[in-house]
Amino acid sequence: MAHIHKVNGQDYVIEIFEDHYLQGWKLEKELLSKKSKFQQVDVVKTKSLGNMLLNDNLVMTSDRDEFAYHEMMAHVPLFTHPDPKNVLIIGGGDGGTAREVLRHKSVASCVMVEIDEVVVEACKEFIPTTSNELDNSRLELLIDDGVKYVAETNRKFDVVLVDSTDPIGPGAPLFGEEFYKNVKRLLNPKGVVVSQAESGWYLKENQQSLLSVLKNQFKNIGLYNYSNITYPGGLWSFSWASDELHPIHDFNERRVAESGLDFKYYNSKLHTAAFCLPQFYYNSIGEYINI
Amino acid sequence: MAHIHKVNGQDYVIEIFEDHYLQGWKLEKELLSKKSKFQQVDVVKTKSLGNMLLNDNLVMTSDRDEFAYHEMMAHVPLFTHPDPKNVLIIGGGDGGTAREVLRHKSVASCVMVEIDEVVVEACKEFIPTTSNELDNSRLELLIDDGVKYVAETNRKFDVVLVDSTDPIGPGAPLFGEEFYKNVKRLLNPKGVVVSQAESGWYLKENQQSLLSVLKNQFKNIGLYNYSNITYPGGLWSFSWASDELHPIHDFNERRVAESGLDFKYYNSKLHTAAFCLPQFYYNSIGEYINI
Numbered sequence: 164m165a166h167i168h169k170v171n172g173q174d175y176v177i178e179i180f181e182d183h184y185l186q187g188w189k190l191e192k193e194l195l196s197k198k199s200k201f202q203q204v205d206v207v208k209t210k211s212l213g214n215m216l217l218n219d220n221l222v223m224t225s226d227r228d229e230f231a232y233h234e235m236m237a238h239v240p241l242f243t244h245p246d247p248k249n250v251l252i253i254g255g256g257d258g259g260t261a262r263e264v265l266r267h268k269s270v271a272s273c274v275m276v277e278i279d280e281v282v283v284e285a286c287k288e289f290i291p292t293t294s295n296e297l298d299n300s301r302l303e304l305l306i307d308d309g310v311k312y313v314a315e316t317n318r319k320f321d322v323v324l325v326d327s328t329d330p331i332g333p334g335a336p337l338f339g340e341e342f343y344k345n346v347k348r349l350l351n352p353k354g355v356v357v358s359q360a361e362s363g364w365y366l367k368e369n370q371q372s373l374l375s376v377l378k379n380q381f382k383n384i385g386l387y388n389y390s391n392i393t394y395p396g397g398l399w400s401f402s403w404a405s406d407e408l409h410p411i412h413d414f415n416e417r418r419v420a421e422s423g424l425d426f427k428y429y430n431s432k433l434h435t436a437a438f439c440l441p442q443f444y445y446n447s448i449g450e451y452i453n454i
Numbered sequence: 455m456a457h458i459h460k461v462n463g464q465d466y467v468i469e470i471f472e473d474h475y476l477q478g479w480k481l482e483k484e485l486l487s488k489k490s491k492f493q494q495v496d497v498v499k500t501k502s503l504g505n506m507l508l509n510d511n512l513v514m515t516s517d518r519d520e521f522a523y524h525e526m527m528a529h530v531p532l533f534t535h536p537d538p539k540n541v542l543i544i545g546g547g548d549g550g551t552a553r554e555v556l557r558h559k560s561v562a563s564c565v566m567v568e569i570d571e572v573v574v575e576a577c578k579e580f581i582p583t584t585s586n587e588l589d590n591s592r593l594e595l596l597i598d599d600g601v602k603y604v605a606e607t608n609r610k611f612d613v614v615l616v617d618s619t620d621p622i623g624p625g626a627p628l629f630g631e632e633f634y635k636n637v638k639r640l641l642n643p644k645g646v647v648v649s650q651a652e653s654g655w656y657l658k659e660n661q662q663s664l665l666s667v668l669k670n671q672f673k674n675i676g677l678y679n680y681s682n683i684t685y686p687g688g689l690w691s692f693s694w695a696s697d698e699l700h701p702i703h704d705f706n707e708r709r710v711a712e713s714g715l716d717f718k719y720y721n722s723k724l725h726t727a728a729f730c731l732p733q734f735y736y737n738s739i740g741e742y743i744n745i
Contacts, residue, residue, distance in 0.1 A: 170459055170468065175476060177461065183502035185466060185478040211474035228655070231732065364519070364683045390681055390689035390732070392655045397688010398681035428732045436730035439723040441522065441681070446718075 164196050165205040166220055176207045176215070178222050180395040181365070186222075188212055194289050199281035201333040206289040212393065214290050216257060218282065218328055226292045228391040229259050233293070234429040235389040235437065236401055237263035240322045240355045241270070242422075242434065243414045247321040248272070251349070253309035253337060254359075255326030256282035259293035261302055264324070266424055273302050274318070276309045278333050310336045313345035321351050325358035330369055338369070340376050343404075347380045355405040360386060363440070364396040367447045374451035377404040385410060385454030386444065387437035389428065403438075403454060410454060411435050455487050456496040457511055467498045467506070469513050471686040472656070477513075479503055485580050490572035492624040497580040503684065505581050507548060509573065509619055517583045519682040520550050524584070525720040526680040526728065527692055528554035531613045531646045532561070533713075533725065534705045538612040539563070542640070544600035544628060545650075546617030547573035550584035552593055555615070557715055564593050565609070567600045569624050601627045604636035612642050616649035621660055629660070631667050634695075638671045646696040651677060654731070655687040658738045665742035668695040676701060676745030677735065678728035680719065694729075694745060701745060702726050 166177040167190060175187030189210035196205050205217040213226025224232065237260055241247050248271045250264050256277040264273050277283055283306070286294040297304060305312065309325075323346050328334035336342055337358075346356050356377075361369040363386075370386065378384050381404035390397045403410050416431040438454055457468040458481060466478030480501035487496050496508040504517025515523065528551055532538050539562045541555050547568035555564050568574055574597070577585040588595060596603065600616075614637050619625035627633055628649075637647050647668075652660040654677075661677065669675050672695035681688050694701050707722040729745055 168459075168461055170476060171470065173473075179462065181502075182464075183480045183500070185461060185476075187476040187478075189474045209474070211472075364681075388681075390655075390679075390687075392687040392689075396681075396683040398683075426733045427737075428734060430730075430733045430736075432730040433732060436727035439721075439727035441719045441724060442717045442721045443719060445721075 165193060165207055165217055176209065178217070178220060184395055186395065188215065195285050197281055197285070199279050201279045204279070204281045204285050206285050213292070215393070216282070216286060216290060219332060221329065222393045223328065224257050224259060224290070224293060225393050226290065228393055229257070229293050230427040231389050231391040233259035233263045234426055236260050236324055236326060236357060236359070238426070238429045239387060239401070239403070239410060239434055239437070240324070240357045241267050242419055243408055243410045244321055244353060244355060249318070249320045250274070251320040251323045252276070253313070253323070253325045253327065254334070255324065257286040257290060257293040258295070258297045260324055260326045262293065262296040265296050265299050265301055270301065274305065275302060276305045276307050276312045278306070278308050280306045310342055313342060313349060316349060318349065319351050320349055321354055323350060323354070323356040325356065327359050329361065338373050338376070340379065343376050343380050353407050355403065355408050358402045360400040360402040362394065362396050362399050363444045363447060364398060370400065370448050371451065373402055374448055377402055378451050380404065382406045383409055383454060384452045385438055386440060386448060386452055388440060389437060411438060456484060456498055456508055467500065469508070469511060475686055477686065479506065486576050488572055488576070490570050492570045495570070495572045495576050497576050506684070507573070507577060507581060510623055512620065513684045514619065515548050515550060515581070515584060516684050517581065519684055520548070520584050521718040522680050522682040524550035524554045525717055527551050527615055527617060527648060527650070529717070529720045530678060530692070530701060530725055530728070531615070531648045531694070532558050533710055534699055534701045535612050535644060535646060540609070540611045541565070542611040542614045543567070544604070544614070544616045544618065545625070546615065548577040548581060548584040549586070549588045551615055551617045553584065553587040556587050556590050556592055558713070561592065565596065566593060567596045567598050567603045569597070569599050571597045601633050604633060604640060607640060609640060610642050611640055612645055614641060614645070614647040616647065618650050620652065629664050629667070631670065634667050634671050644698050646694065646699050649693045651691040651693040653685065653687050653690050654735045654738065655689060661691060661739050662742065664693055665739055668693055669742050671695065673697045674700055674745055675743045676729055677731060677739060677743055679731060680728060702729060
């Protein structure tokens with residue numbers, strides 16, 4: 164069950180973060196509450212953010228702000244890679260990242276490996292904003308363990324997107340050395356892996372740990388920021404890791420204009436600006452990055 | 455009194471934002487609760503953010519993240535203006551903006567006009583992080599109405615910083631036409647006014663209204679973003695308004711390096727990057743800005 168608390172006589176769905184901070188959104192309706200093999204999955208309707216998905220009582224996405232995360236995860240690597248044909252998404256069960264990937268005409272095939280079918284089904288039923296491309300014929304959706312998939316597959320990819328939860332519960336191995344060794348093996352030479360990289364305000368140890376793992380495998384390491392309104396602190400990060408491709412030097416603004424795509428969050432100026440970090444990030448993770 | 459609520463048996467100080475969203479920080483101690491002539495002023499000690507100032511139960515600043523707001527408000531205009539000597543701060547009672555302004559050696563005089571003495575005294579006693587330069591000899595602190603001050607003074611300024619609360623309560627006139635007509639009158643030709651400009655996620659009407667007022671008075675209008683962890687949504691904005699000075703074309707990175715100052719948030723790359731906005735901002739306020 165989601166955490167519902169009454170404040171001033173009104174029901175709020177509450178996320179408690181690390182035992183010192185909480186956020187709440189006025190509840191209109193509980194839509195789903197289901198225990199999967201991996202986690203507690205809830206969908207609620209809120210007054211201001213539309214429908215919201217929570218895994219283990221942590222907000223994963225909402226109708227109102229999902230575009231920020233999904234556009235920034237997908238378009239930064241896909242507009243940098245000169246010809247991304249094969250894309251792998253690990254996690255991403257809500258479908259939002261796949262939706263943005265599939266907007267790129269060059270993408271012939273997108274494989275998405277989500278461990279928890281309950282998340283996919285919940286989003287298909289209640290969050291069409293993110294899940295409306297999950298039946299796209301270029302998408303191959305596998306309900307499977309992403310760690311196992313990257314260890315076993317022989318397919319090669321141009322872009323890998325690690326659209327994971329936090330490094331607790333089912334998401335934990337997706338932050339590990341073994342996982343990224345395998346990701347490297349299945350990337351083409353011009354390949355890039357972009358990963359959900361937590362918060363520089365609140366979770367800098369997670370960022371340091373992830374970047375040190377990436378640094379052991381790849382030449383070009385970076386961190387870029389985006390802001391949404393549901394994750395604690397608002398400002399969150401993606402990591403960039405590649406051997407050849409550079410997200411700024413190899414990026415050509417013209418490709419964005421020529422794509423004809425329109426965006427709610429991403430744009431070509433922000434593509435580069437997102438890699439300019441507040442100073443305290445450099446103090447925290449400067450030693451791991453070279454972008 | 456601050457809103458204190460028990461959640462899972464723990465006390466949290468709660469901010470309720472626009473009747474649909476709330477945030478809470480685990481409370482360690484209530485330090486001050488005082489009704490001033492203008493507003494309810496509270497200071498609490500929180501578990502994760504240190505001491506926190508709330509006016510009318512809205513978080514104004516905290517030890518942990520105050521630097522983001524204050525550095526970005528002060529250094530973007532002060533490193534763009536070629537020789538800022540006279541600075542005016544309207545509001546800013548916690549002292550953090552004045553502290554950052556006074557780090558610039560070129561600044562001979564900083565006038566700060568704060569309407570609420572209770573805020574100043576509260577921060578002097580409980581938030582030394584922000585208030586520790588309020589006795590600086592280059593600072594002239596006036597407890598007065600900023601709207602009245604700009605209407606009456608004949609002094610001229612290079613940089614005006616409108617460090618206001620939201621456009622409700624005592625902060626409301628600081629978002630109006632009359633106020634900015636007077637600000638324009640007291641700016642030198644190369645002058646610039648930077649103002650607290652609310653949230654693009656949650657308060658776009660406030661941004662539109664402020665920018666349309668500025669556009670009636672000034673030639674160069676812009677919006678730049680910063681992120682803190684206490685304001686709803688995390689990502690908040692400052693407005694830029696000037697007739698001659700341009701925050702990007704007239705900015706010279708070398709001046710930042712030569713200043714010898716160190717920062718926790720601001721840096722010269724971020725100076726420019728902060729003006730690159732998520733696309734939905736351009737859809738909302740693009741017609742008002744030309745930077």
